[in-house]
Amino acid sequence: xxxxxxxxxxxxxxxxxxxxxxxxxxxxxxxxxxxxxxxxxxxxxxxxxxxxxxxxxxxxxxxxxxxxxxxxxxxxxxxxxxxxxxxxxxxxxxxxxxxxxxxxxxxxxxxxxxxxxxxxxxxxxxxxxxxxxxxxxxxxxxxxxxxxxxxxxxxxxxxxxxxxxxxxxxxxxxxxxxxxxxxxxxxxxxx
Amino acid sequence: xxxxxxxxxxxxxxxxxxxxxxxxxxxxxxxxxxxxxxxxxxxxxxxxxxxxxxxxxxxxxxxxxxxxxxxxxxxxxxxxxxxxxxxxxxxxxxxxxxxxxxxxxxxxxxxxxxxxxxxxxxxxxxxxxxxxxxxxxxxxxxxxxxxxxxxxxxxxxxxxxxxxxxxxxxxxxxxxxxxxxxxxxxxxxxx
Numbered sequence: 035x036x037x038x039x040x041x042x043x044x045x046x047x048x049x050x051x052x053x054x055x056x057x058x059x060x061x062x063x064x065x066x067x068x069x070x071x072x073x074x075x076x077x078x079x080x081x082x083x084x085x086x087x088x089x090x091x092x093x094x095x096x097x098x099x100x101x102x103x104x105x106x107x108x109x110x111x112x113x114x115x116x117x118x119x120x121x122x123x124x125x126x127x128x129x130x131x132x133x134x135x136x137x138x139x140x141x142x143x144x145x146x147x148x149x150x151x152x153x154x155x156x157x158x159x160x161x162x163x164x165x166x167x168x169x170x171x172x173x174x175x176x177x178x179x180x181x182x183x184x185x186x187x188x189x190x191x192x193x194x195x196x197x198x199x200x201x202x203x204x205x206x207x208x209x210x211x212x213x214x215x216x217x218x219x220x221x222x223x224x225x
Numbered sequence: 226x227x228x229x230x231x232x233x234x235x236x237x238x239x240x241x242x243x244x245x246x247x248x249x250x251x252x253x254x255x256x257x258x259x260x261x262x263x264x265x266x267x268x269x270x271x272x273x274x275x276x277x278x279x280x281x282x283x284x285x286x287x288x289x290x291x292x293x294x295x296x297x298x299x300x301x302x303x304x305x306x307x308x309x310x311x312x313x314x315x316x317x318x319x320x321x322x323x324x325x326x327x328x329x330x331x332x333x334x335x336x337x338x339x340x341x342x343x344x345x346x347x348x349x350x351x352x353x354x355x356x357x358x359x360x361x362x363x364x365x366x367x368x369x370x371x372x373x374x375x376x377x378x379x380x381x382x383x384x385x386x387x388x389x390x391x392x393x394x395x396x397x398x399x400x401x402x403x404x405x406x407x408x409x410x411x412x413x414x415x416x
Contacts, residue, residue: 063335066291093283097301109256144253147249
């Protein structure tokens with residue numbers, strides 16, 4: 035998506051070959067006009083798929099997921115990071131490892147809000163190693179729901195998540211895929 | 226707001242005299258249609274105030290804050306819960322005590338995204354003891370920005386936060402104020 039790529043080039047900060055900061059418009063300060071347009075893209079990509087629920091993970095995916103759910107006219111569910119090691123039997127849970135923070139979080143979704151009738155579109159702001167998506171897919175599977183696909187704002191194409199998930203047959207639509215980046219030469223996108 | 230009160234009565238669960246669960250439409254599964262209407266209420270309440278930024282705190286306030294920011298045509302900033310005790314000098318921080326979880330979190334906002342030109346509307350899903358709002362107000366003050374007011378979805382009027390903040394001169398607009406509740410007799414709202 036050209037508009038997004040231009041914005042990433044303009045306002046993103048390439049800290050090093052791995053770290054891209056987009057916190058001025060995507061995941062700390064949020065440009066809600068831009069996010070509405072991203073949501074329209076997700077809607078156009080998945081409008082034939084008859085989804086009835088949008089699923090994301092707290093916190094930075096919630097805003098774009100909310101605009102997306104609004105366009106589809108379906109509820110949004112966000113998976114919560116659980117603080118406690120004891121998981122109640124009323125929730126579906128999965129472990130999500132964060133390479134950025136070097137830790138593993140349990141994420142949970144109440145069994146009330148996901149079931150075998152659901153056709154789920156997963157929305158998230160970033161895809162790098164794919165751990166969050168694997169966790170959310172696991173939760174969708176445990177609920178007996180159908181994983182229709184994922185909509186990602188920024189994919190780091192040089193990290194293994196996207197390829198691995200697509201090789202597993204999952205539909206992953208990323209609005210911008212960073213092929214490579216470094217602080218001196220900037221960002222190259224995949225098309 | 227009658228629509229919201231009816232929804233709370235219909236789908237909220239009064240666990241005891243203190244705990245109201247509204248996670249089927251507000252803070253786990255999210256009814257985005259309802260939240261859009263709540264955002265319109267916040268817009269109508271504050272449209273004369275010339276705000277230029279919406280501020281919330283992760284995670285469950287983000288969706289309603291995003292719809293609100295969209296109506297105002299201004300950016301949304303969400304304060305992050307910091308995992309580390311070491312706070313960088315690039316952020317404004319405040320301590321927020323949670324009575325529910327019995328702990329204190331540091332919340333932070335990058336100095337890049339809040340400054341003395343900002344007129345800030347704070348949006349959150351719940352107001353009980355007021356600790357989150359006090360923390361966000363502290364961050365707004367540290368940035369030299371102007372705190373215009375707060376928009377709250379559900380206020381527990383029987384807890385001290387709302388009164389304390391209003392007594393301090395803060396404008397607090399709550400769309401539903403629960404006066405009292407218990408599992409047998411249900412919920413009484415303040416009007």
